[in-house]
Amino acid sequence: MKKLYAVIGNPIGHSMSPIMHNDLFSFYQIDASYLPFQIKSEDLKDAVDGFKAIGIGGFNVTVPHKTAIIPLLDEVDELAASIGAVNTVVNENGRLKGYNTDGPGFLKGLQAFMSGAASKKILLIGAGGAARAIYFTLAMEKPDAIDIANRTVAKAQSLIDDCPYSVKSEACTLDEAGRKLGEYDLVVQTTSIGMAPKIADQPLDLSNIKKHSHVCDIIYNPLETKLLQDASNRGANVQNGIDMFVYQGALAFEKWTGIFPDVERMRENVLKQLGGLHVNR
Ligand code: NAP
Numbered sequence: 264m265k266k267l268y269a270v271i272g273n274p275i276g277h278s279m280s281p282i283m284h285n286d287l288f289s290f291y292q293i294d295a296s297y298l299p300f301q302i303k304s305e306d307l308k309d310a311v312d313g314f315k316a317i318g319i320g321g322f323n324v325t326v327p328h329k330t331a332i333i334p335l336l337d338e339v340d341e342l343a344a345s346i347g348a349v350n351t352v353v354n355e356n357g358r359l360k361g362y363n364t365d366g367p368g369f370l371k372g373l374q375a376f377m378s379g380a381a382s383k384k385i386l387l388i389g390a391g392g393a394a395r396a397i398y399f400t401l402a403m404e405k406p407d408a409i410d411i412a413n414r415t416v417a418k419a420q421s422l423i424d425d426c427p428y429s430v431k432s433e434a435c436t437l438d439e440a441g442r443k444l445g446e447y448d449l450v451v452q453t454t455s456i457g458m459a460p461k462i463a464d465q466p467l468d469l470s471n472i473k474k475h476s477h478v479c480d481i482i483y484n485p486l487e488t489k490l491l492q493d494a495s496n497r498g499a500n501v502q503n504g505i506d507m508f509v510y511q512g513a514l515a516f517e518k519w520t521g522i523f524p525d526v527e528r529m530r531e532n533v534l535k536q537l538g539g540l541h542v543n544r
Pocket of ligand 1: 391393414453482504
């Protein structure tokens with residue numbers, strides 16, 4: 264019988280996950296369909312119970328349900344529990360288990376592009392949901408340090424205080440981070456600054472950037488943010504958010520099917536939807 268997979272969120276119409284996963288199911292000749300469902304917060308419990316009742320194979324969870332879903336699941340793995348957010352659920356013999364593949368997806372994308380980047384001195388810009396998943400995952404890699412710059416410095420400090428993995432970290436303002444930018448080998452931009460339609464915005468001044476450092480912006484709309492253009496003009500290696508998106512999906516697909524999929528195929532498919540070119544260089 265055909266298996267069902269899904270993504271739930273609100274809104275959900277913009278999600279590229281159905282196109283990406285349906286293509287993989289067809290490519291690997293797996294009899295399954297992946298559908299988007301727009302679920303209101305007040306209907307989340309009913310949706311999860313319904314998925315369980317119909318024996319869903321698994322599903323992705325996106326904004327605004329990544330945290331609210333946790334108490335509705337039978338089990339949550341250790342990393343997702345520490346992050347406090349689930350983006351992938353697997354039906355394991357009738358029990359729904361939650362995972363977080365956002366942080367690991369970011370890390371895998373980073374490692375595919377540049378080995379060793381996660382071991383150096385890192386600046387994380389932003390302290391929201393995506394930053395939390397990335398910070399906890401990078402902390403497990405034991406880099407020299409991960410400082411966090413955020414508009415609201417108290418949020419950066421709580422992220423540091425909440426992290427169960429030991430890593431040298433300081434919280435600072437965006438201006439302070441700009442002044443000491445020359446200390447960092449890797450800069451990871453996780454705020455929504457620069458995302459369409461406000462594509463002329465940039466979170467900090469890059470005048471002090473270290474030569475040949477690596478700058479990742481997890482935004483992929485636009486494919487090249489103002490920050491990445493600026494970093495590239497100053498000689499940094501740049502990477503956009505496509506890799507994080509594709510690898511979080513690849514890790515979810517692997518959890519559901521046991522197959523680690525062809526990420527180049529996934530990347531091309533996503534880029535085709537976005538109608539652009541891959542800017543990493
Ligand atoms: P979030 O939880 O709402 O966090 C937003 C972050 O942006 C916070 O650090 C916030 O600072 C900062 N921010 C927002 N507007 C700002 C402004 N005008 N000035 C300064 N700082 C501002 O959002 P999220 O879920 O982490 O998502 C953040 C971005 O990551 C979005 O662009 C999203 O599309 C992207 N993303 C990409 C992927 C991927 O797969 N590539 C996955 C997830 C998210 P405060 O704490 O001061 O409010």
